[in-house]
Amino acid sequence: MSDDTIIRVRDITKTYRLYASRGDRVKETFHPRRKAYHRPFHALRGVSLEVKRGETLGIIGRNGSGKSTLLQIICGVLQPTSGELEVRGRVSALLELGAGFNPDFTGRQNVFLNAAILGIGRGEIEKRLPQIEAFADIGAFIDQPVRTYSSGMYLRLAFAVAVNVDPEILVVDEALAVGDEVFQRKCYSRIHEMRRSGATILFVSHSAPTVVELCNRAVLLDEGELLLNGPPKLVVSEYHKLIYAPAHRVQTLRERLKTGHGDPSQTNACEGGQGSPSRDSSSSAQCMEAFLDPSFLPSTTISYEVRGARISDPRVTTPEGRIVNVLVSRSDYVYTYDVEFFETAFNVRFAMLIKTVTGFELAGAASFQPQDAYPVIDAGSRVSVAFPFKCALMPAVYFLNAGVLATVDGSETYLHRIIDAAMFRVQPSDSLNPRAIGIVDLFEDPIAWITRQ
Numbered sequence: 001m002s003d004d005t006i007i008r009v010r011d012i013t014k015t016y017r018l019y020a021s022r023g024d025r026v027k028e029t030f031h032p033r034r035k036a037y038h039r040p041f042h043a044l045r046g047v048s049l050e051v052k053r054g055e056t057l058g059i060i061g062r063n064g065s066g067k068s069t070l071l072q073i074i075c076g077v078l079q080p081t082s083g084e085l086e087v088r089g090r091v092s093a094l095l096e097l098g099a100g101f102n103p104d105f106t107g108r109q110n111v112f113l114n115a116a117i118l119g120i121g122r123g124e125i126e127k128r129l130p131q132i133e134a135f136a137d138i139g140a141f142i143d144q145p146v147r148t149y150s151s152g153m154y155l156r157l158a159f160a161v162a163v164n165v166d167p168e169i170l171v172v173d174e175a176l177a178v179g180d181e182v183f184q185r186k187c188y189s190r191i192h193e194m195r196r197s198g199a200t201i202l203f204v205s206h207s208a209p210t211v212v213e214l215c216n217r218a219v220l221l222d223e224g225e226l227l228l229n230g231p232p233k234l235v236v237s238e239y240h241k242l243i244y245a246p247a248h249r250v251q252t253l254r255e256r257l258k259t260g261h262g263d264p265s266q267t268n269a270c271e272g273g274q275g276s277p278s279r280d281s282s283s284s285a286q287c288m289e290a291f292l293d294p295s296f297l298p299s300t301t302i303s304y305e306v307r308g309a310r311i312s313d314p315r316v317t318t319p320e321g322r323i324v325n326v327l328v329s330r331s332d333y334v335y336t337y338d339v340e341f342f343e344t345a346f347n348v349r350f351a352m353l354i355k356t357v358t359g360f361e362l363a364g365a366a367s368f369q370p371q372d373a374y375p376v377i378d379a380g381s382r383v384s385v386a387f388p389f390k391c392a393l394m395p396a397v398y399f400l401n402a403g404v405l406a407t408v409d410g411s412e413t414y415l416h417r418i419i420d421a422a423m424f425r426v427q428p429s430d431s432l433n434p435r436a437i438g439i440v441d442l443f444e445d446p447i448a449w450i451t452r453q
């Protein structure tokens, strides 16, 4: 391995044995002729990868594509079934929640335990403890057993340890998503700092903008195979094509990426897409169309108690009224919901909110100002509320709230409110400016006028 290569993964495969039932596992163990009762499942298939010292590598892929398995193998907590691995440097890992700490020990004891596993002496870690405590900022909880921690506290301590032991390789597996935004910000700025100081970072995240911002290279894993290795923007864009492709196109896309046939940026996931009026694949702009993915529904919906009115059927539609949840950036849509009033309501207002996956409130609106709310809506009425909006958002997933407000006993109150009532995904479009970053797509083309003075 060349001098600046710090991690080398060569043709690694991880195979699990899947049993239809627990009984099958027992039968297999005791079968006189070792009859196989299992089906092999390849979590990783022939993955090869080199990481150079100082690189920040993003690993992206759908759920179950093998990202965590690969990281666990690199960290040495999981053995590959076959293949070779070389890691030259101290690895500090923030793996998926649940790994790492002993729940019965206090936070402080776990810090020492973790340090011991990383080969750091007691004296050394005692010196670093104040830094770790300050970073974690969990106060007296440091002396409580870890099982009493919230997931946020657990993450705080785990991250504080991981970044304060001067790792040569830092591995972060999606963990940051559970923290609050303030802590996430702190973690990301620390990751940036470590990056600048020359640490090698392996980073798994669902957030495409974060991978593009943070990483200088990315790989795409799919069904245990490494499909693409390249600049983060390209890899993220191919990943989006793969996840937004209609089911019958996925296999072709995978093959194209795997064999590297043609320019991958020309593979168009929309070709022959659902509801596409044009099958003219030479015109990619025409086939960029919003569609409905029926399996794509929020699992975090909270419907508050109904107080005289009920919201139903929250949905996003095209201006023509077609229900969609995979939208095209820079196109127009309408967020709609229906409300049924069981009791007469006064000073009624209808509200909505768009949030990011982390819950960040991106944009909200109410139908009227409080002083000019709808004066009276009679019991038995049904209304439909529509909020037209321009999808000036970067490719990612967004969540919608819905709320109906009215004056009850002299103060404005929610008659009904649904958190995460609907969700939608924004897929990249041809009109999306490839130089734009962040969440909101504010810019025109050209992005900037440069004038020599």
Ligand SMILES: Nc1ncnc2c1ncn2[C@@H]1O[C@H](COP(=O)(O)OP(=O)(O)O)[C@@H](O)[C@H]1O
Binding pocket: 016, 017, 041, 042, 043, 061, 062, 063, 064, 065, 066, 067, 068, 069, 070
């Ligand atoms: N111990 C295990 N036994 C059987 N299958 C497993 C085990 N661990 C992981 N898998 C499977 O391996 C695949 C890859 O998992 P994982 O690496 O966690 O994916 P990702 O992190 O990309 O979501 C998944 O289909 C998962 O169900």
Ligand SMILES: [Mg+2]
Binding pocket: 067, 068, 069, 096, 174
């Ligand atoms: Mg994972």
